[in-house]
Amino acid sequence: MIRRVCQSCRKTPLAMVIATLAITAGGVLCAQQTPRGDVEMSEPLRREIALSFDDAPRPDGTLLSGAARTARLIEALDRAKVEGAGFFVLTGNIPKTGDGAERLKAYQKAGHVLANHTHTHPSLNKTDIDFFLSDVDKAAEVLSGFDDKSNLFRFPYLREGDTGAKHGAAQEGLADRGLRNAYVTVDNYDWYLQALVDEAVAAGHVPDRSVLAETYVELLVDAVEFYDALAQRxxxxxxxxxxxxxxxxxxxxxxxxxxxxxxxxxxxxxPITEAYEDEIADSAPDTLFNNQGRVAALAHAAGVEARSLVHAAEDEDYLRKLFQDRGLLPSD
Known part of the structure; x- marks a missing residue:
């Protein structure tokens, strides 16, 4: 299916695109005023998104044990009728959790997908390519004990190399191993939201669950809309x-x-596998600015300044103040 957005949106600055998107239950529609005063509407824009979860299986948290987290996550995805979510496995976590292998199999049994996220989570920007690829291989060896794992691979920290030589060697190394780059298109700081909650609990502060839920959803939806507007532009x-x-x-x-x-x-x-059927999966942005995701990389390669490709909430000071203002974290 050909997806279209009105021509005026393609020429409008990003902030105005975000502000003028008319969001409906059927999709995003962009209206353009004609000289006669009539409103000419484009066809509804079908917007699709897959969910992916990094660093599985994580150890016990401040709110849930690892086992309880897996059970609740599976239940929540089932309740929401989400199929084929991606779980990017940090295989070094498996022996640390005790029940990690069983939890990963539970995700598979629920219809979700396991994928390679390295063994020890090294940043390619801070390590040499030989060590990095050996870590990928170690993770693949561990994952070989699981049935029906995918050939997807996600770079830790989304860092694909800070030099052209390293970036190229990593891409070649993945291809030699039959692995596909499982890029993201929507980056965010959900990891820091969890860190703030952990800090609050450690200080004896119990965040209001309803306010926390509202804040979590608001920030993630804002990030989704930001990067979709960027993609449309x-x-x-x-x-x-x-x-x-x-x-x-x-x-x-x-x-x-x-x-x-x-x-x-x-x-x-x-499902995560359907997301990587999009044509941008085969693109190779001519940039080393990859740690904001594929859409931002394509925009940067097209000449957009890096500072305008990062959502405002991807900032620790901003999020800390927001949590304090909403009573989710004690004030300094």
Missing amino acids: TLGRSPRHVLLLHENDLAALFVDDLVVRLRELGWTII
């Missing part, structure tokens, strides 16, 4: 998106609320 369409999340307590508690809100805004939740 850069590509002239809404690609099949991939949302970066982590297998943490907040995801287990509130991912179903997030899905409900996304669907209210016209989003369709798709």
Whole structure:
């Protein structure tokens, strides 16, 4: 299906695109005023997004044990009728959790997908390529004990190399191993939201669950809309998106609320494997600016300044103040 966005949106600055998107239950529609005063509407824009969770299986958290987290996350995804979510496995966590292998198999049994996220989570920007690829191989060896794992691979920290030589060697190394780059299109700081909750609990402060849920959903939806507006401006369409999340307590508690809100805004939740059927999966942005995701990389390669490709809430000071203002974290 050909996805279209009105021509005026392609020429409008990003902030105005975000502000003027008319969001309906059927999708995003962009209206353009004609000289006669009539409103000419484009066809409804189908917006699709897959959910992915990094660093599985994570150890016990401050709100949930690892086992309880897995059970609640599976239940939440099932309740929200989400199929084929991606779980990117940090295989070094398996022996640390005790029940990690069983938890991963539970995700598979529930219809979700396991994928390679390295063994020890090294940053390619801070290590040499030989060590990095050996870590990928170690993770693949561990994952070989699981049935029906995918050939997807996600770079830790989304860092694909800070030099052209390292970036190229990593891409070649993945291809030699039959692995596909499982990029994201929607970056966010959900990991820092969890860190703030952990800090609050450690200080004896119990965050209000309803306020926490509202804040979590609001911030993630804002990130989704930001990167989709960027995609429409850069590509002239809404690609099949991939949302970066982590297998943490907040995801287990509130991912179903997030899905409900996304669907209210016209989003369709798709399996992770379908997301990588989008044509941007075969693109190779001519840039080393990859740690904000594929859409931002394509925009940067097209000449957009890096500072305008980062959502405002991807900032620790901003989020800390927001949590304090909403009573989710004690004031300094």
